[in-house]
Amino acid sequence: MSMTPYLRPGLAKPAPSRDGLDTPFWEGLQQEKLLLQRCNGCNRWQWGPEWVCHRCHSFDLRYEETAAEGIIYSHERIWHPVHPALAEQGPYVVVLVELPHADGVRIVGNLVGDPHQPLVIGAPVHAVFEHHLDDDPVHTLLQWAVS
C-alpha cells in the first residue's frame, strides 16, 4: 500500500549508514516490517542504532521484527520552515512513538492526517509505510496514524 508523501519533496533522503549499522532497519521498512536492534546477550531491545548493548556491553545485537504499533510519547507541531522544501508546507506534526512491544524504545516519525489534529500523549498509533520506490536512493519512511 502506498500513500502520498506527508512532507513536500526536497528534504534530505535517508540512506543506510556506510558502516552498515542500520541497513537492516531501512531494508525492513521497504518490506513493511519494523526491524529494531535486540541484544543476544541480555535479550533487551535497543534503539537508535548502536554497535554495543548499553546494558551488558555485548557486541552481538541482532535485528528483529517488532509490532509496528505504539503510543505517542511526545509530539510537536512545527510551523516555521527551516528548509526551503518546507516553505509552502504549512504546519506539520512530528511524533516520538514509544514501542511497548520492544521494551519501550522510541522512534521518530510524522503523524499523518490533519496537521491541526489534537495531539495527545499516550494515544495509540500504528505504522504507515511511506514508500519512495522511484527515489534515489530508494527508501521508505516510517509514519504513524492514530489508531
Place this chain on the structure above:
Amino acid sequence: MTTDRTLRGKAAVVGVAETEYYKWGRSPDPEFKLAIEAVLGACANAGIDPADVDGFSSYSNDRSDASRLSAALGCKQLSFASMQWGGGGGGGSGAVANAAAAIATGQAECVVVFRALAQGQFGRFGQGPRSRMVSGAAAHTLPYGLMSAAHMFAMKVNRFMHDHGVQQEALRAISLASYAHAQHNPRAVMNGRPLDEATYDASRWIVEPFHLFDCCQENDGAAAMVLVSAERAKDFDHNPCYVLAAVSGSQHRAGAPVHNTPEYASSGFTTVAPRLYRMAQMGPGDVDVLQSYENFTGGVMMSIVEHGFCTAEEVNDFLTVENLSAPGGKLPLNTSGGNLAECYMHGLGLNIEAVRQIWGESTCQVPDAEVAMVCSGPMVTPVSSCIFGSEATL
C-alpha cells in the same frame, strides 16, 4: 582527602569583555578578529598584559584555535588549551570549570574563557542541513522534518509540560522578564524593543510550545573572561569574583541516540545540580540572581526546576514576571536580557553578567548580590552550571 577535591574559592574572574553584539551575519569583522577583540578587552578590563595569558578554554567547537590566539596575542607561553565537548551552550560553565581546574591544579596561571561567533562567515544555527542525502543518526530524524534545535527540544518541553500541567504563561514570563531587563542594557540587541503580553501571545509559533519570543536570537560577536588564582586575584582592580563551584555532565545515557535517553523530559541537570551545590556548599536559597541559558524558554523552566528553585508542580505559580524581575523579584533571571534579548553568544554573556552582578556593575543590579548562578545549555549533553561569589561568601 575528599575535602581538597573542590574548585571552591580556588580561582576568580578578574576581567570580562564583549565585542559589540550584532544580529547574525551583520558583523563587519571575521570571527577570529572578534575573538581577539574580546580577549584584549577582557585583559584591559582586568589590567593584565595579554602576553601573560597562558591558557585558553572554550566550548562548542569554537573555531578560534588556542594556539593561533596565543600566537596572535604574543603570549609568552601556552600552558593550557581546553575544548569542552558538546554542542550548543552546554559548555559555557564547563569551560569556566576547566579554566578554574587548570589554575587550581597548577597547570596554568592566567586562563581566558572565550566564545566567538560570526554566523555570516560560517553559516547559521537555526537552519536545516541542505544535503541531498543523510545517513547515521540524523537519517532517523531529518527526513521527517525534525532538523533544528527548536525541533529537538520542543518534544522534551511538551512532555514536561504535559507531565506537570505547566501553562504557556510560565514560558511567557521568562521571555517578558528577559526583554524587560534588556531595556536597561545598552549592549542588548533588543534594547529599545520592549515586549508585552499581547505581542508575545500574538507572535507566530516556531514550533509549539515555542512562540517566536521563546527562542534565542542568532548573533555575531565574541565574549571573554580572565581567570587567575584566588591568591593573585586580590592584586587586581575589581573585587575578586570567586568561582564557588563549576561542574558539567549529564544523566545516565543522556546521549542515547534518536531521542532514547531514559530521562527524556529534562533539561539535563538532575545529576549536575546536586554536585554543583555540594561543591559550593550552598543550596538554591543562597542564590541571589540567576542567569539561565535560553536556547528556548522551556529549557530555562526545566533548569529552574532541576536546580531546585521550585518544584515542577510549582512552576505556574513561581514563574511570573514579578518573581523573575530585578531588582526585587524572588529570583531575578537573565538580568542582561540574556540570549533572548541581549545577545546569543552561546551563553558566555550569561557568565559575564553573573560576574557583573557580583561586582555591582549590572545594568539591572540586584542589591547586595553576593551569589550568582549560571546554568548553561539546557537539553544538550553535557550541560554545565557554575556559581560565582563575592569575598564575603568564601
